[in-house]
Structures are given as structure tokens and as C-alpha cells.
Amino acid sequence: MPEPLHGPARLLVADDNKVNRLLLTRTLELQGHVVESAANGRVALEMLRAGNFDLVLLDMEMPEMDGFEVLEHLHADRRLRDVPVIVTSSLEGLDHVVRCIELGAEDFLSKPVNAGLLKARIGSSLEKKRLRDQLGDMVRRFATPEVAEDLQQSGFTLEGRHVHATVLFCDIRDFTALVESQPASTTIELLNTWYTLMFDAISGEGGVVNQMIGDGLMAMFGAPLPLVDHAGAAVRAALEMIDMIELFGEQRRADGLAPIRIGIGIATGDMVAGYTGTRQRATYTCVGDTVNLAARLEAHTKVAGRAILVDAATHAALGSMAGIEPMGPVAFRGKAGPVDVFAITDLSRESPP
């Protein structure tokens, strides 16, 4: 929800001293904010937990629960951690200021608080909070719930780590010809339907779609969160994706349109997973030989004439499963030696004969 810059915000004033509380409330109301107040830290914390506040002005010396304790509680509460706190105190000594900042306070203003300075500090804190909220919205919209959760828990770090996981690449066959044969809006509609179907199949098996590239996508199984039997999950998702595309094809045929076909490549192994990009724009992804191999396998489905191709590590993790067809060793660009490739052909899933 776009708000005017420095527009009305919901503020909480926590101060046990009535004169301070009234004056601060008045000053903030004159600056156009909606203000509520609490006479001690315990009440302030209850109000913060119950309501949606954009910012807190916190006194340090309070009965029942002092400001330091409130800061500690806020910091420990994931939901309240991002609410900016400006400390207003007449405590003397730099060590108090340092302690407040270390406990997560955004700023420390000495009492009596200058109205102009207060306005500037609140404006800047609210602006920072709005940017953080926007980033949060973006993360929720564009990242998977798993990644959003991971981001929130770890804070925003670009640190990578090694994971053992399975990567799946998928794209629509002959998509370029399709694009040229139909109106632009039809193409986007088709892509949206396709993405919806693929996302369902992938997340239904615990996978995470982390890249959408035109008519293709990349999904991870076992990263960012560990997943039991990630190779099996990826193959089950692939079979489900093929099923869905068949159903979608029937529907398209009924509408007098050409069915679409997809190719899927799957590889399992070690890779580096993490956020790549800049602080302004980053995406969670995996890189490494395993990822490259999955992409090569997907491209090879056209040559092999099979819908799903997997590598030896994925095949080994599947155990005995009906309908696995060895395709023999294939030489891929970027690979030192030939790689054993297997096609998943049978749809009898995990029930071996």
C-alpha cells in the first residue's frame, strides 16, 4: 500500500512521567501522527504485541519494566524486531546510549527532545521501515515461502553454503514457433497457465522454483531447506508435470489449439546454494556442475526424444523403479568425460512389477 512520504503513522509513546508523555504525544500529533501512549514498559510491550505500530518512542527509566528490558523483548520477537525504536531519555552517559543502540534502538534522543530533531529522526526511521516492509513484500511475492522464511531467520546475508540436493530444469518445446503463431496476450496467458501447473507439481513434492526464464524454469529439491529423498521427489514432480501437460494438451485440443510439450532434466549432487546478486536485488539459487548437468540433460531431451532425462546419481537414489531406460553415456559440453543418462519413461511411479 503506497503511503505519502512521512504521512500519518501509528506511534507508541512509552514514558512513566506524565508531563513527558503528554508533551511527546502532543508534539507527535502536531506532526500529523496517530499516537497512543503507555505509562510503563510492560503495558507498552502488551500494546505492541496487540497492535500494529510503525514506531516506538521509548523512555528508559520506567517502573515494572524498564526500556532496556522492552528493547530485549522486542529484539527476541520476530514479529516486532523490525519496529523502529527511538529512545528518548535524560539518562546521562555515553554507555547508556551505546547499550540502547546495541539492543537494537534506531536512535537515542536526549530529553528535552527538540521537536525539529524529533520530526527528522522519525521521518527517517519511518522511511527506512517502509523500505524494509517493501523489501519484505517483494521477497514474499517473488521468493518462495521457504526462502522468505530463511531470509527472515538469517537476516539478509549473501553467504553461500554447500548442499547436497537435486536440481530440475524444464522448458516448453518449440516455444519460439508458438510465440510467432499467436497474439502476445495469448502467449502470456499460456505461460501463466504453464507456470501455475508446474509450480503446483513442484511444490507438491517439496521443491522450490527459484528461476523463471521465459519458457523455462529451474527448481531445487533439498535447498534451501533439507528434503528427505530429494531425488525421488524431483522425479515424482517431473512425472506429475508431464501428467498435467497431457491434461492441459487435451484442453487445448478441445479449444482447437496445438498441445504443448515439455522437456525435463534432473541431476543430483553437491552444489553451492545461496543468495546471489546485490543487496538491492538478489535471488536464491544453486550453482555448480550438478546444476549445469541438469540444464544439459534438459536440452538433451530434444535429441534423445524423451521427456524426462536424469543423471546417474538421481537414478541411483531412485532404487528399483519401473520404466527407467538407460540411454548410455553421452558427451556433454563442459564435462570431461561422457555421462550416463537415464530416461524416465514409465508412469507406474514407485510400484515396481
Next chain:
Amino acid sequence: MTHVVIDPHTFDELQASAGADFVAELVDTFAEEAPTIVAEMRAAFAEGSAERFRRAAHSLKSNSSTFGATRLAELARALELGGLPAHASGVDAVAHELGSTIVALREIARA
């Protein structure tokens, strides 16, 4: 004869940012609240609670400086930072200064 010093700059600024009518009300609130703070200081002194004494002095210092009551703020600050005093004369001085300060504040608040 009182020699209460209210820093005109601080008081004018307060009126400019919060409004003269509101400041007059705030002075009344201070006149009601401050004696209870002094009473708290006396009680803390009587029971020998240094922390309670410090908090009360701190609170009075904070309010005094809000209004620009420089001398009262200095007296309260000396008590805040001085630890539990040996005798009550410091509190008596604060109480006396508070009385004159309230009179002076009411005067300029309604001017």
C-alpha cells in the same frame, strides 16, 4: 522575593512547537505531578533506597529541563547523580525551588 530562572529560549521554543494553550495545561499537570515526585524522594530518603531516590530525582530533572527551569533542573540533577544524601536538606532545597518555579511558570504560561 524569588529569583527563579526560566530559560526564555527553551520556554518559547516549547510554546512554539506545542502551542501556548497546551503548554499552560502542561504546566498545570507539572504542578500536580511534581509534588508527588518530591514526596517520592522523601519516602526514598526515609527508607534509604538510593535507586528509588535517584529515579525520582531523575524524573524531576527531566521535567524541569523541559520547561527551561534551569536552577531546579540543576538541583535535581545534583541529587540524581549524588547518591543517597546524608540529610534531607537537598530535598528541602528542591521542594522550595519547585514552589517558586511553579509560580513563575504559571505566570509566563499565561502571559
